[in-house]
Amino acid sequence: MDLEERVQLICKRPVEEVLTIEELKMLLQTKSTPVAYNGFEPSGPMHLGTGLLPALKIKDFTQAGVKYKILLATWHAKLNNKFGGDLDKIRRVAKHFIEGWRALGIDESMVEFVMADDLISQKDYWELLLKISERVTLSNVIRALPIMGRKESENLRFGSYIYPLMQVTDIFMLGADIAQLGMDQRKANVLAKEVGPALGLWSPVAVHHHLLPSLTGPTKMGFDENPKLDVQISSKMAKSKPESAIFIYDNEEEIRSKLRKAFCPEKQIENNPVIDYVKNLILRSDSDKILIERPSIKGGPVEVNLTQLVELYQKGEIHPLDLKNAVAEWLIKTLEPVRKRFVSEELESYFPNVFSKKA
Template identity: 40%
Template sequence: MNKIDLITRNLEEVLTKNDLVNLVNNKERLVHYIGFEISGFLHLGTGLMSMLKVVDFQKAAIKCQIFLADWHSYINDKLTGDLKTIQKIAVGYYKEGFSVCLEALGGNSQKIDFILGSDLYHNNDKYWLTFIEISKNTTLSRVQRSIDIMGRKEKDIVDFAKLCYPLMQVADIFLLRANLVHAGLDQRKAHVIARDVALNLSYAPLLDKKKNKIKPIALHHHILLGLQQPPKYPITKEEIKEMPIDLKMSKSKPDSCIFIHDSPEEIEKKILKAFCPPNDVEYNPPLDWIYWLILPIKKEIKIKTSNGIKIYKEDKKNILIEDYKKGEIHPLDLKEALVRELISIIEPIFKHFNKGTAKKLKGELENIKK
């Protein structure tokens, strides 16, 4: 597999493919970044879906950075809104969680740069100059439209600090010198702002080898659906795109997600209760998880069908979609296959977090959440 294919596989969107091809062909140094708020337990979307792409980037010899966004979490009222608590969980449980997920997927956590937001901002005049410069190149209405990157809706009443959040996220990109900006599709608006302002920046612009200003390339992976029934059903493709906050996996709704250290019994219980309408391939959480997560990890999955056991492979996964649509796979058989494969992936992580230092770090976050 060539470098471009490795970088872009299993993504929903690349902004833009031409820009990426140019960087690779010109042999530019590729620097990746993905940032995370510090809040509740890591679920499959943050822990596995995100790290699955980081493994690809490592295989492509890209410098990878995981940004632990303590200030953003404080602004967004996470973990009781206490900055010191957020910082403790960031460098403890979150760093441990991402590391063990990465290792479970075949990556190397020792080659990841974990960066705490506070460390980037401390005594860093260039950061705040860049933040102001980005602000001068962005309208207030655009910032207001972008607060859904925080899991909030545009119509929500928010304090002024939350309007700083999207522009701080954009500034992070430039101060981290990241020309490959990675996130779920829900962070698209911040990344588009970054691309739009990139050529107007003077304090910390992204530069190529010839010192020309360049735009960061946005790499967006799929947002896994929550396991619950959507607020409105049936639901169209267009409505799914318009309601991403309501539909995605959420730490605040434990039954909507699988956490990275859930027990086999918890995984089975949640999956068997999941919304899984027969023949529906447009909004079907178990099918969504198999398509976007299980097959890219396991490369194949065995599922009982009306014609006996069938093996579905990653490179022909649309056959799975067609078979389910035709009714050849019963929802319960789909769920049972998902349970089996998820347990095999997560069980080593579950065991890791039930002993030693990892168990202690998990307990610290659990106590804060109570």
């Protein structure tokens, strides 16, 4: 695989931003097996945004010859008061996350799972965090707080302000050449790019992916000064609102039912969650196609790439319900290995407030 093919894989949707393409190319040319990382708070059941989308992106990186480290951010979740700060529950869910990604088919020969417990137990971790703290201002830290899913104006405990410093420290302790996180975490990565060289370390390449929206449509909550990014962060799929998320273990009828109710304005592309799922999960390359079953009066079945889909949808030649049905069938097929791996009783033991036993 040549350089351009590797770059295209890494930059493939749902990636929105790379800081910078030139740095990425130089890294791939000078290091045979670069290391990328992403971090996840084990804070609840896995939905499309925490399960399927990362799995697709991890596969892109490993196919491009990049070793991928997944940080199970247990102590970060505690600082964020997930599960009431109960570390035993958080650690148990971390193991559940690993099983979810395995069911989604990641290449474990190129993937390493790292528990934050192991990382922060190292003396060097806290020495580095203190050195980083000497190089940043309180303003820098506050600007990076949306990585916790919280706004700057909220009344936070002091421990919350350590969180962005931990995320910067994670990058260097993991030896990550590439920080591959969501758009809501870009400010922490920018901080790492600035601080690294000042400490005699490296400036990691930052690869930021799009955040999948919830089923309920766009909202604004003031997470970012950029209006479009604010909508993306504010509207992202959340496990805390089960009715607005598709979980990777949802059964066939649950997937169909949730999508039927999804916000999907006719002829509208922007801020349309169903179009978003097509773009960032299904038709991630120009050559990818999806079959839309339409009634004969509307022209019958049509197989389209993303450009064709957008054109037909804007013209009203693809009805929202037909699009929803096509997305539902793709998800049902793609998530089948996960449904086979997990049973309802097991899910209820992890997340009793979300799942109930099925007959």
